[in-house]
Amino acid sequence: MTLRFRPVADxxxxxxxxxxLNDKAHRAVLALDKALAAQPFPGFAEAVPAxxxxxxxxxxxxxxxxxxxxxxxxxxxxxxxxxLSPETHRILTTYDGPDLAExxxxxxxxxxxxxxLHQSGxxxxxxxxxxxxxxxxxxxxxxxxxxxxxxxxxxVPAGTVIxxxxxxxxxxxxxxxxxxxxxxxxxxxxxxxxxxxxxxAVGDNLRFEATP
Amino acid sequence: xxxxxxxxxxxxHVTLQDAGRPGLMRFGVPASGPMDRKALAIANIALGNPxxxxxxxxxxxxxxxxxxxxxxSLAIAGGGFQVALNGVVGGSxxxxxxxxxxxxxxxxxxxxxxxxxxxxxxxxxxEWLGSAATHGIxxxxxxxxxxxxxxxxxxxxxxxxxxxxxxxxxRPRQHLHVTLGPQDxxxxxxxxxxxxxxxxxxxxxxxxxxxxxAGPSLAPEAALGIPSQGLTRGAVQVAGDGVASVLxxxxxxxxxxxxxxxxxxxxxxxxxxxxxxxxxxxTEISPAQAISLARQRAESFRRYLTSLAAPSMT
Numbered sequence: 277m278t279l280r281f282r283p284v285a286d287x288x289x290x291x292x293x294x295x296x297l298n299d300k301a302h303r304a305v306l307a308l309d310k311a312l313a314a315q316p317f318p319g320f321a322e323a324v325p326a327x328x329x330x331x332x333x334x335x336x337x338x339x340x341x342x343x344x345x346x347x348x349x350x351x352x353x354x355x356x357x358x359x360l361s362p363e364t365h366r367i368l369t370t371y372d373g374p375d376l377a378e379x380x381x382x383x384x385x386x387x388x389x390x391x392x393l394h395q396s397g398x399x400x401x402x403x404x405x406x407x408x409x410x411x412x413x414x415x416x417x418x419x420x421x422x423x424x425x426x427x428x429x430x431x432v433p434a435g436t437v438i439x440x441x442x443x444x445x446x447x448x449x450x451x452x453x454x455x456x457x458x459x460x461x462x463x464x465x466x467x468x469x470x471x472x473x474x475x476x477a478v479g480d481n482l483r484f485e486a487t488p
Numbered sequence: 489x490x491x492x493x494x495x496x497x498x499x500x501h502v503t504l505q506d507a508g509r510p511g512l513m514r515f516g517v518p519a520s521g522p523m524d525r526k527a528l529a530i531a532n533i534a535l536g537n538p539x540x541x542x543x544x545x546x547x548x549x550x551x552x553x554x555x556x557x558x559x560x561s562l563a564i565a566g567g568g569f570q571v572a573l574n575g576v577v578g579g580s581x582x583x584x585x586x587x588x589x590x591x592x593x594x595x596x597x598x599x600x601x602x603x604x605x606x607x608x609x610x611x612x613x614x615e616w617l618g619s620a621a622t623h624g625i626x627x628x629x630x631x632x633x634x635x636x637x638x639x640x641x642x643x644x645x646x647x648x649x650x651x652x653x654x655x656x657x658x659r660p661r662q663h664l665h666v667t668l669g670p671q672d673x674x675x676x677x678x679x680x681x682x683x684x685x686x687x688x689x690x691x692x693x694x695x696x697x698x699x700x701x702a703g704p705s706l707a708p709e710a711a712l713g714i715p716s717q718g719l720t721r722g723a724v725q726v727a728g729d730g731v732a733s734v735l736x737x738x739x740x741x742x743x744x745x746x747x748x749x750x751x752x753x754x755x756x757x758x759x760x761x762x763x764x765x766x767x768x769x770x771t772e773i774s775p776a777q778a779i780s781l782a783r784q785r786a787e788s789f790r791r792y793l794t795s796l797a798a799p800s801m802t
Contacts, residue, residue, distance in 0.1 A: 282670035283775035285750035286782040287720050290670040297715050324513045324718030326742055331513075331718030336753075336782040341775045404516035405716055405742030408626055411516075412716075449626050473617055474515045 277301050279352075281345050288321070288333035289344055301328040302402065302414075306479045307356035308348070317347040325478045326403045362400070364481040365463075367446070369395075369437050371486055373457035379439070382422050391486060393417045394458060399444055399482040404474075409448035409465040411476050416444050428452040435460050437484070444484075459484075491560035491609060491644035493586070495637045497593075499549020501696055503622035504613050504630025505604070507540025512617060513718060513741040520621040520629065520737050523602045523696060523760035526658055526789065527566025531606035533793045534563040534583055534652050535645075542613055542620040542630060543606040544639075550595045551605075551633065555586035560644035561608040562586065565652055567600020567761055581652045599660060600761045601694075609644035624696045624738040655792050657785070661758025662766065664751050665773045665781060666724065670717075671746035674708045675726075682706065683724075683748055687767040688732065694764070696738040701768065705730030706748060713744035722751035724770075736760060752778055754785040 277300060282290040291308065294301035309325045312332065319338030324331040334344055371391040380387050399415040416439055424440040429452060432438070436447045438455035445455065448465045465475045476482070505528060508521025522528040522545050529539045544551065546569065562584055564571055569580040572593040578584075580603045586592060594603065613620045613630035620630035633639075672680055688703035707730035719725070723735045725745040734751065749770060751759065762768060773781065 283667050283778075284670055284720055285667045285722055285752050286775075286778040287722070287750070287753055290717065292670075292717075295714070322511045322513060324741065326717040327715040329715070329717040331720070333513075333720070336779045337786055340779045403716065403742060404514060406516060406740055408517045408623065408628065409515060451625070470618075478514060 277304065281348070283341050284331070286336040288331060289341055289348070291330040291332060291348060292328065294328045297327055304356065305330050306360055308351060309478070310360060311351045311354075311356055312348070315351060317344060326405070360479050362480045363477070364483065365476060367461050367463045367482055367484045368487050369459040369461045369484045371459040373437065373459045375456040376458055379420070379422060379456050379458060383419055385419065390420065390458065393419055394439075394444075395484050395486060397484075399484070401476045401478050401480045401482070402443075403478055407449055407451060409474055410445060411465060413444040413482055414442065416442050418442075422456060424454040425456070426454070428454040429457075432457065433460075435462065435464075437461055489643055490557065491555070491641040492557040493553045493639040493641065494556050495551070495633050495635055495639065496554055496591075497550065497552035498633045498635055499547065501547035501624070502549055502551050502633045503545050503624070504542055504611065504620050504633070505545045505622060506542040506620045506630075508621045508737070509617050509619035516741050517617065517623070518737070518739050518741055519721070520619070520623045520696075522604055523737050524566045524604070524658070524757045526757050527602065528604040528606065529793065530652060530658070530796065531563040531565040531604050533796050534565065535561060535606050535608045535647050536797070537606055537608070539793075541606065542611050543604050544611075544633065546594050546603045546605065548596045548601055550593070552594070553592045555588055555590045555592070556638065558586050558588045558590065558644070559646050560586055560641055561647040562592075563606045563608075563647075563652065564594070564603060565606075565654075566603035566658065568598040569600065569603045570595045570597035581654045583647050583650050583652065585646050585649060599763075601763055602760055607641055607644075608647050609641040612640040612642060652796065657758070657788060658761075659758065660761040660763075660766065661755055662762065663769050663771060664755045664759055665778065666749035666751050666770050667775050667778050668749050668772055669747065670750070671708075671714060672748055674710055674714070674746045675706065675748055676709050679706050679708075680748065683732075684770055684772055687769055689767055690762050690764045692764045696736060698733045698735045698739055699759070701732045701734065703732065706732050708746050714746055716742045716744045719743050719747075720750060722753055722756045723747045724749045724751065734759065752781060754782060
């Protein structure tokens with residue numbers, strides 16, 4: 277891993293643990309994110325965890341890039357706690373997605389095998405992005421890794437379970453998507469509960485289970 | 489006591505906005521809030537409101553309101569819009585009072601793209617995650633205005649009519665300060681030099697999420713994207729075809745296009761006020777200069793707001 281701090285105008289620092297996807301860098305992102313939440317610096321605004329980067333935003337009227345970098349380096353040097361404490365969420369899913377047949381053709385599996393394989397994975401919330409509550413879930417079994425569609429499908433409803441590349445996602449809004457629709461769930465990522473508006477924290481685990 | 493405004497005409501991107509909901513990007517939620525953040529703050533302060541109180545952001549689509557229950561005062565700031573009260577034409581940058589049956593028409597005028605209306609009173613609106621700022625693609629928050637909608641205003645007040653001075657820092661800004669990166673290293677040095685020397689133009693492809701620029705191609709050396717990472721308002725991201733876009737209030741919170749540079753936050757308000765076809769030039773500053781400039785700009789703005797809040801003190 278090559279650690280770099282890259283300035284982002286007067287808004288923050290991009291902490292880049294590596295330039296390409298890897299698990300070690302992602303664990304470091306989650307660990308620094310957790311340490312920063314426990315020990316924020318004066319002027320800390322927010323941290324945005326992603327696959328191999330943590331965007332740390334700050335108030336330029338209170339602090340500056342070198343001060344924030346020293347704080348982050350101190351946290352990193354102190355040795356980040358590698359024991360994270362993720363919750364595990366069960367997601368009841370009805371596997372009747374309109375793309376199951378095409379996913380079967382592309383993967384060479386039967387629909388039943390796809391459903392069983394999808395439930396066999398332990399997924400992790402790698403990051404949120406794209407739209408409110410869009411949690412990118414890593415951990416999709418390799419046999420289900422399929423490139424996204426060449427063109428998006430419109431009006432995909434909220435609660436659709438979709439896969440593409442190595443990722444799985446539960447949609448939260450009616451939106452176009454080029455990912456493959458394999459099922460749907462009643463589980464709400466946008467909970468509507470002001471005390472916990474988002475169902476998952478970054479780093480949490482998910483298990484999908486077919487509705488009986 | 490209440491007042492009411494009926495929406496007679498509106499169009500795309502005319503929304504309720506407050507100061508926004510910062511701090512939730514880790515959940516995929518951008519801050520939203522006004523495209524020109526100073527405009528809403530100025531309109532609110534002109535009425536004695538808190539800086540970030542819920543107001544209306546008007547796009548080039550314009551807005552027509554009829555006061556169905558009054559009186560209530562409004563302040564309008566941002567852009568050079570045409571503001572007609574019962575057919576008598578004035579401009580943005582004024583405080584006015586609507587009586588029952590008064591008609592207020594707001595149309596694009598000589599300059600600018602966005603104006604904000606603050607209300608002396610509280611607009612009743614739905615909130616999402618503690619803010620009435622409308623998030624465009626979801627419609628969460630106060631929402632886009634709809635024709636026929638009645639805006640109810642609690643505790644309306646009347647404020648003496650006056651003009652609001654339009655400060656120079658609220659004019660459209662064509663010279664934009666940037667720090668390079670966070671992915672300038674993925675571009676050839678000649679491409680970075682082109683970015684910093686060539687004029688770019690705004691295009692008609694703009695909304696609350698961002699603005700597409702026209703200019704020389706800025707294709708990165710490595711055609712591949714980067715692992716998706718956090719984004720900010722003001723990021724200049726370059727798609728695989730070499731076309732640059734600037735992210736604005738409702739931007740996606742993460743993305744995999746490389747960012748050649750990031751615009752000083754304060755400059756993004758003036759950028760929002762440019763119109764399609766107008767030129768934008770980028771000037772590199774160091775991170776330390778960005779901090780220093782941000783502090784100078786904040787201090788100027790604070791002084792302006794202080795004088796606006798106490799107009800009789802000279």
